[in-house]
Amino acid sequence: MIQPAAHRRASIADVARAAGVSVGTVSNVLNRPERVLPGTRERVEAAIDELSFVRNGSARQLRAGTITTVGAIVLDIANPFFTDVARGIEERLDRDDFTLMVASSDDDPDREQRYLRLFEEHGVQGVMVVPATNDIEHLLAVRRRGTGVVLLDRPSSDPSISSVAVDDVRGGELAARHLLDEGHTRIAFLNGPHTIRQCADRHEGVLKALVEAGLDPATALVETTVTSLNAEGGEAAIRGLLESGDRPTAVFCVNDLVALGVLRTLRTENITVPTDMAVVGYDDVAFAAELSTPLTSVRQPTHELGARAADLLLNGPDTTAEHVMFQPTLVIRRSSSSTPR
Template identity: 50%
Template sequence: MHNTNMHEVARRAGVSLGTVSNVLNHPELVSDETRLRVKRTIDEMGFVRNGSARHLRVGSTQSIGLVVLDVTNPFFTEMARGAEDAASKRGYIVILCNSDNSSRKEMNYLRVLEEQCVAGILIVPVNDKTNYAQALRRRATSIVLLDRVSRDANKCSVSVDDIYGGELAGRHLLDLGHRRIAYIHGPLTSAQYADRLYGVHRAVSEAGFDPDRTIVPLAAETDNAFAGAARVESFLALEDSPTAIFCGNDYLAMGVMNELARRQISVPQDVALLGYDDVEISSMLAVPLTTIRQPKYDLGFAATDLLLDEIVNKASHTHRQIVFRPELIVRQSTGVR
């Protein structure tokens, strides 16, 4: 079976071989009329370019890697959607990898992505000690940190001000009269959870209360709904029981809400509950969840834009650290209607 090649496409479309190449690789350099004519010819002739040959020629593929902590968490699903949309606009595909909060799996995925010659990598790191990522940068692989601020001025990052998010949560609960607040969180080796706790501390201190008396941290083994449900027993065993629970993410909060309901403890009548992320389902729960909204889609989209700019314009690219501000979304779970 004959495979159509670029020379034949160029002859049929009445353009040069270089124009066909530009339509495939740099469509912004070609006029709309010519680009449409070449694309129509490609479709008519059934041409499929040889990705392996291009890979051998330029040393990388039209793909980027995205390494996240937990693909089952809706927060990362929406972030990945933003990354995919931004990549698709520039002719790239996204390879999604799930580190499962494991440094070992994270390192393995980074190695595999490098072996596959991806053009660059977006990563939500397990912790701040991702040495393999540093090695990748030394080998000229472009990397952008997601949901984490880069301490390196020569590396791009896109994140959210989680300290401010923690402050928003703390102030809201204090304004409602709560003076003892449980904070159910994932591992504090994750900067996000540590920053959110610091933000609550700051809000409590600024309100004139003692953070050590007001805040009761309850660490979960991980940060999914099952882990949240598992911490309810510890919460109920506390002396001088807190009247409010702030969860480090909505996934934890869903597990907490479900377990409280199973034990016939009402939200918000018996205990107020506040989450973090504002995943889509949080507004559809039996008791709609008050939460701190992160711009999940925008995080993925902005990070991919930065990564592709670095890939395409290496010489002129300026490294940036973009920080979004979260916002408080008030619903019924904290007793406000």
């Protein structure tokens, strides 16, 4: 059980009493020390220490209105992609002395909603969200009520919401085209649910590449939905695929964590990469280049993504939203090519 305070926390009134001044003066010491005579200030500061007074943030915020905090809601806090983005956000925020609170929705719309509500109720200046659903009506509502909202890693179609994204259609296209170039004609795509926009977009990109190459997606593509977008999800998905018998020659994974699970499984199953099966990941996280079979991956500018999102939140246009779209690049390594580079 969390231990309750022995008794009520000291309030500004307690401090005022102890220092023999009025509450207004204590508040001034706290917020505009230059307005109060050094002598009094010291007395007040002594009383503050004495009572180990801590300002009540709720009361402060209730009255003052503003707070220099922004929130970020990502799909999975254990995914290096999102934490790298978070670092980008933090660095930008530091410049303006804002603080960041991060929460993870775990791909769950309910959790997203819950954290969104929490942030909104506590009056954050704005919130950056990687939505877990295709529908962003709930985010529009937040925006309408006056809280800043920036879509993260996801383009916005709505004029009232800014977004910072990377072209996922193009990313899917790059990956698929590369595999086609390598001679594959039957490709598995371990994707997340299409309710996550990024997944749907990457799928679209893959289709585009296939059609351009004159292939029929119905036969050339096997899309499997991974249950959780991490190594365990990748492992389960590839096992399912291997057991199904009709095995493709290449696997495109919706992110590098999934690819990690795939590589791990293929190794234990003695399936050689890339000769028996080529693998392509997404995000190009730090370890991708150092894997036993260095992983071909679609690189996204994580840092810039986060920094730009924070920037839009802090300095964005007042009325019209801005939509930033970065371009991904493909980094070809050994997992998909016998002749990388």
